Amino acid sequence: MDGLELLIAASLNAGTALAIAGIGLLINERAGILNLGAEGMMLVAAIAGFATAVHTGSPWLAFVVGMLAGAALSACFGVLVIWLNTNQVATGLALSIFGGGFSAFVGIPYVQEKLGEQTQFQIPLLADIPFFGPALFRQHPMVYIAIALVAALAWFLYCTRAGLVLRAIGESPESAHALGYPVRRIRLMAVLAGGAMCGLAGAYISVIYTPLWVEGMIAGKGWIALALTTFATWRPARVLLGAYLFGGVTMLQFYLQGRGVHVPSQFLSMLPYLSTVVVLVLISRNAAWIRANMPASLGKSFFPGS
Amino acid sequence: MTLNTKRSLLTRAGWTVLAAAAVLAGCGKKEETPAPAASAPASAPVAAAAPASAPPLKVAFAYLGPAGDHGWTYAHDEARKAVEKEYGDKIQTSFVENVPESADAERVFRDMATQGNTLIFGTSFGYMEPMLKVAPDFKDAKFEHATGFKQLDNLRSYDSRSYMTAYLVGIIAGKMSKTGVVGVVGSIPVPEVIRNIDAYTLGAQSVNPKIKTKVVWVNSWFDPPKETEAAQSLINGGADVLLQNTDSTAVLQTAEKNKKWAFGWDSDMSKFAPNAHLASAVINWAPYYSKAIKEALDGSWKGNTATWWGIKEGANDVVAISDQVPQDVKDLVAKTKASMADGSFNVFHGPLLDNAGKEILKKDEVADDKLLGGLNFYVKGVDGKVPGGDKK
Numbered sequence: 001m002d003g004l005e006l007l008i009a010a011s012l013n014a015g016t017a018l019a020i021a022g023i024g025l026l027i028n029e030r031a032g033i034l035n036l037g038a039e040g041m042m043l044v045a046a047i048a049g050f051a052t053a054v055h056t057g058s059p060w061l062a063f064v065v066g067m068l069a070g071a072a073l074s075a076c077f078g079v080l081v082i083w084l085n086t087n088q089v090a091t092g093l094a095l096s097i098f099g100g101g102f103s104a105f106v107g108i109p110y111v112q113e114k115l116g117e118q119t120q121f122q123i124p125l126l127a128d129i130p131f132f133g134p135a136l137f138r139q140h141p142m143v144y145i146a147i148a149l150v151a152a153l154a155w156f157l158y159c160t161r162a163g164l165v166l167r168a169i170g171e172s173p174e175s176a177h178a179l180g181y182p183v184r185r186i187r188l189m190a191v192l193a194g195g196a197m198c199g200l201a202g203a204y205i206s207v208i209y210t211p212l213w214v215e216g217m218i219a220g221k222g223w224i225a226l227a228l229t230t231f232a233t234w235r236p237a238r239v240l241l242g243a244y245l246f247g248g249v250t251m252l253q254f255y256l257q258g259r260g261v262h263v264p265s266q267f268l269s270m271l272p273y274l275s276t277v278v279v280l281v282l283i284s285r286n287a288a289w290i291r292a293n294m295p296a297s298l299g300k301s302f303f304p305g306s
Numbered sequence: 307m308t309l310n311t312k313r314s315l316l317t318r319a320g321w322t323v324l325a326a327a328a329v330l331a332g333c334g335k336k337e338e339t340p341a342p343a344a345s346a347p348a349s350a351p352v353a354a355a356a357p358a359s360a361p362p363l364k365v366a367f368a369y370l371g372p373a374g375d376h377g378w379t380y381a382h383d384e385a386r387k388a389v390e391k392e393y394g395d396k397i398q399t400s401f402v403e404n405v406p407e408s409a410d411a412e413r414v415f416r417d418m419a420t421q422g423n424t425l426i427f428g429t430s431f432g433y434m435e436p437m438l439k440v441a442p443d444f445k446d447a448k449f450e451h452a453t454g455f456k457q458l459d460n461l462r463s464y465d466s467r468s469y470m471t472a473y474l475v476g477i478i479a480g481k482m483s484k485t486g487v488v489g490v491v492g493s494i495p496v497p498e499v500i501r502n503i504d505a506y507t508l509g510a511q512s513v514n515p516k517i518k519t520k521v522v523w524v525n526s527w528f529d530p531p532k533e534t535e536a537a538q539s540l541i542n543g544g545a546d547v548l549l550q551n552t553d554s555t556a557v558l559q560t561a562e563k564n565k566k567w568a569f570g571w572d573s574d575m576s577k578f579a580p581n582a583h584l585a586s587a588v589i590n591w592a593p594y595y596s597k598a599i600k601e602a603l604d605g606s607w608k609g610n611t612a613t614w615w616g617i618k619e620g621a622n623d624v625v626a627i628s629d630q631v632p633q634d635v636k637d638l639v640a641k642t643k644a645s646m647a648d649g650s651f652n653v654f655h656g657p658l659l660d661n662a663g664k665e666i667l668k669k670d671e672v673a674d675d676k677l678l679g680g681l682n683f684y685v686k687g688v689d690g691k692v693p694g695g696d697k698k
Contacts, residue, residue, distance in 0.1 A: 006542040014535060084316060111374030114555070114578050118563060210534045210556055214372060215404070219531055254539035257522045258489075260690035265495070265523035 005135035007248075007255050012139055015240075015247025016146045017201040017209060021225035022232070022239040023146075023153055024070075024197025029229055030157065031190035032170040032297035036092025037077055039222030040099020041195055042202030043215075045070040047107040049203025050213040054113045062207045063142075063200055070199020071192045073099060078191035082184050085301040096222070104215035115211045142204050147240065149197075154236040166190060170295035173302040183302060198222070224276065231279055233293040242279075249275050363603055365389075366423035367401040368414055370430040370553070371528040377553035378527065378572045378589075379403065382429045382452075385591035389599055392592075397599060407432025412439055419444040425602045427595070428452065430527070431496060437461060448607050450598055453498055455679060459609045464594055467616030468498070468572075469505035469678070470646050471587035472549065473653045474624045474639050475569045476509020478584055479547040480517050481635045482567055483510070489545030491536045491557050492523040495693040497681045499551045504685045505653050506549050511687055513638070519688040520545050530556040541566055547584070558582055576626040585627040585639075593620045614675060618647045654678065661686050 021038055028035045049066035053059055077095050080086045126137040157163040166186065169176045173183045205221070206213055224246060232238030253268035261268075284290055373383040383401065390399050400423070405414050411433050418426050419440065427450045428437050434454040441449045441461040449461040457463055479488045488510055490503050503521055510517040520543055522536040533552050537560035540548060548568040550557040555578040561568035562579035570576060570586030594615055601607040615621035624643065627636055645651035656667030660683040667673060673681075682692055 003542050007539075010535070010538055010542065084312070108374070111372055112376060114559070205531065210531045211559060212530060212555060214375060214528075214530055214554060217530055219529060221531075251535060251539060254522050254536050255542070257690070258520050258539050258543035258545075260520070262691055265492075265693040266525055269523070269525045 003255065005131050005133075007251055008135040009138060010251040011244060011248035012136070012143055013209070013247070014250050015244040016140075016143045017205050018221060018225050018228060018246055019146045019240050019243035020142075020149065020204065021198045021201035021222060022228040022243055023149055023236065024194040024201070025225055025229045026194075026232075026234060026236060026239055027153065027166075027190050027197065028194035029234060029298055030170045030295055031166050031187050032173060032295050032300065032302070033078075033081060033187055033191055033194075034088045034092065034299040035074065035077060035095075035191065035194060036089060036226065037074070037095025037099060037222075038198050038225050039218055039220070040096040040103075041070045041073050041198040042099075042205070042218045042222045043103040044073050044099045045199030045202030046206035046218060047103040047110065047213055048199075050107075050113075050115075050206040050211075051110055053115050053207045053211075054110060057116055059207050063203050066203025066207075067196040067199040070195040070197070070202060072195075074191050074195025074198070075188075077195075078188045082187050082191070082302070085303065088299050088301070100216065107213050107215060110213045111215075113213065115207065118208070118211065140208055142208065150236045150240045157236065167295070170297060173297050177302075177304050183304065187302070198225075201225070224273075227276055227280065231276060231283065233283065233290070234295065235293075245279075246272050246276060362396055362398040363425060363599065364421075364423040365397050365399045365425045365427070365599065365602075366418040366421075367399065367427045368405045368411065368418070368429060368433060369401055369403040370405065370407065370432070372403050373401065375528060375553050376555050376573050376575060376578070379429070379553065380573045381589045382427075382591055384573070385595050388592040389595045392596060393599060393603075396603060405433075409436070412436035415440040415449075416443070419447045424448060425599065425607075426450065427598075431498070448602055448609065455612065457610045457612060462609045463612040464598075465498075465612070465614045466589045466591070466594075466621040467614060468587065468589060468622055469501040469653055470616050471622045471624050472502040472505040473509035474643060474646075475549065475585055475587050476506040476511075477513055477639055477642065478627070478631055478635055479506065479549070479567075479569075480510030480513040482584060482631065483514070483517065483547045485544050485546045486514065486516055487518050487520060487544045488547045488549070489537075489540030489543070490519060490521045491533055491540065491548065491550040491552055492521050493527045493551045493553075494525060495523060497679060500684070500692060501678060501681045502549070502551055503688060504681070504683075507685055507687050508653060513635075517687060521684075521688060521690060523693060524552060526552070528553040530554045533557050534560050537561065537568075538564070555579075570626070574626050576628070583626070583628055584631055585624050588623055588625050590621055590623060616646065617643060618649070659686050660684060661688050 021042060025035060025038055045066035048069035049062040052065040053062040077091060080091050081088050121140050122138040127133045157167060165181055169183055169186055177183045205218060228239055228242045231242045249272040253271050256268055257265055367386055369379045369382060371379040373379055386399050402414055405411050407430060415436055424447050426447060429452045431453045434451055434456055437449050437451050438456060441458050445460060451461060451463050453465045454463045490506060492499050507519045520540055522540055524532040524536050533554055533556040537548055537557040541564045546566045548557055548561050550571050555575050558568045558575050558579040562582040567584050568582050569584055572589050574586045574588055576583045576586060642651060652672045654673035656671035657669045658667035660666055684692055
């Protein structure tokens with residue numbers, strides 16, 4: 001198949017933002033917080049990152065600012081949900097909608113801006129390997145950072161004490177509280193970390209992936225990232241796999257269209273979302289398995305002994 | 307914190323938020339309408355008494371995307387600003403952006419009409435049904451629908467012959483392409499877009515008969531991330547000169563990143579891709595808007611018509627042709643443009659075959675507006691089938 005290595009490269013690129021956002025949401029959900037505000041956080045971070053890149057010309061600074069913006073927005077969410085015990089679903093949705101409107105408003109003067117020329121990255125020797133070079137080694141560093149983040153999170157969750165405490169809080173905050181752990185503070189830290197990750201993903205999209213700003217440019221990737229965490233049964237490595245699957249199917253539909261495959265383009269457009277639904281259905285067939293994998297306190301408010 | 311103090315804190319916080327929201331709602335609005343105290347044409351007594359200072363004509367625009375998209379909507383907004391300058395005090399314009407092509411659009415049009423706007427422009431194909439629903443309820447208002455094909459007594463359609471400029475940039479593409487494959491990022495498979503794909507192909511084939519065209523559909527008028535992915539996949543598939551029918555600058559920027567070429571569409575996009583930009587096929591709505599407003603002001607506005615302007619009337623043009631394009635190509639484009647303007651050249655002329663080999667036009671036949679309006683086939687050289695089938 002001609003162009004397969006380019007398809008793989010494009011899929012990796014397309015899946016990276018989803019993977020990073022998915023990781024952030026995974027941290028949240030492992031602590032028991034369901035943060036539906038992913039889309040809003042990504043949008044706010046996207047405009048923050050884009051504005052930074054416009055004014056300073058540095059994409060890395062833009063990523064940092066994006067992370068801060070995402071964390072700031074998620075901090076509001078965290079305070080509401082953890083200390084005031086508002087309904088997590090409703091608050092998350094409100095955050096999403098707020099993020100969308102706020103980013104659109106702040107972004108008005110930036111709609112006509114453009115960023116400078118982007119540097120093409122490639123790993124020196126590996127990029128020249130016949131098939132795998134173009135497929136895997138000519139990506140923006142963020143693609144590799146995403147993979148590193150997934151590995152780091154997996155190590156954190158399963159090999160460190162702090163990760164164990166986080167998972168424990170996600171399973172049973174009451175027990176953790178009884179043991180003396182500061183449940184709310186740890187949950188807030190998880191929310192902030194998750195917000196930072198979503199922010200990084202949002203900034204990546206607006207600065208590197210599609211270097212421009214228009215309102216709503218995240219176009220639903222935040223929601224896909226949310227579905228990803230369930231799809232991945234809350235395991236980091238599976239989040240990465242799911243992100244690449246989704247990115248891959250998205251690019252596959254354009255690849256097929258470009259080769260004149262006689263399937264209606266509308267159907268091909270539907271494929272990524274359809275494949276997500278199919279996998280979710282397959283996973284959900286065994287309800288017991290879902291229950292065994294899902295953090296037990298996901299979405300439930302925690303009242304420390306009141 | 308006990309439950310009671312928490313509750314009162316929440317109540318106080320709630321009231322503060324509500325108050326703040328009320329203040330904000332009063333101050334800012336997405337629509338750029340001037341202070342509501344301004345004259346409402348419906349307040350008849352003043353208008354009847356003094357013809358010398360008639361209240362300004364209220365004109366409203368509904369945009370599909372943001373005015374800053376630098377594409378389709380930007381072109382409409384530039385035209386709005388131009389007629390605002392031209393007519394000064396005689397008109398008062400306002401616009402609403404990001405109106406989706408759904409039931410929400412109906413609400414927006416109703417709102418515009420009830421606010422006293424008597425000339426309302428709906429700038430996207432998908433507003434046709436909502437406008438058809440709203441127009442009968444406001445017999446005094448005049449509705450103008452872009453790119454549609456249904457009319458009423460107080461609703462008429464207007465469009466631009468963008469296929470002419472698609473043909474012209476196709477000439478440039480045919481000359482500049484090194485791989486012999488050009489690409490089109492298609493928005494939604496409606497006749498307008500299919501026409502543009504065909505015209506682009508015909509233009510390219512007029513200078514290089516072996517040109518092939520690949521098409522990828524994003525199924526949206528405006529979706530920068532998808533447009534980027536689509537453009538990337540076209541480039542991966544071998545296309546080196548891209549055309550778009552979508553509304554953002556993403557395709558151009560992707561071409562720039564990959565060191566390929568592309569064209570600006572609907573507006574001058576040259577500044578977004580200094581190396582990749584070859585030319586921009588722009589639409590200038592100002593001449594038509596000026597005519598429509600003049601007719602509304604002097605009372606000669608008639609509905610039930612469909613106006614389709616092109617190069618001759620100044621509605622379409624190719625601008626900002628890059629210096630990378632050789633002078634002889636620029637001259638050919640200028641020559642063809644002139645013959646389109648005086649009517650001696652028709653883009654869709656016979657003999658014309660579709661890409662399945664079926665004959666559409668015989669030698670010396672010219673496509674009429676009816677055929678063009680419902681065009682649903684790819685010409686020879688375009689890969690693939692029209693989505694939705696070739697039902698005539």
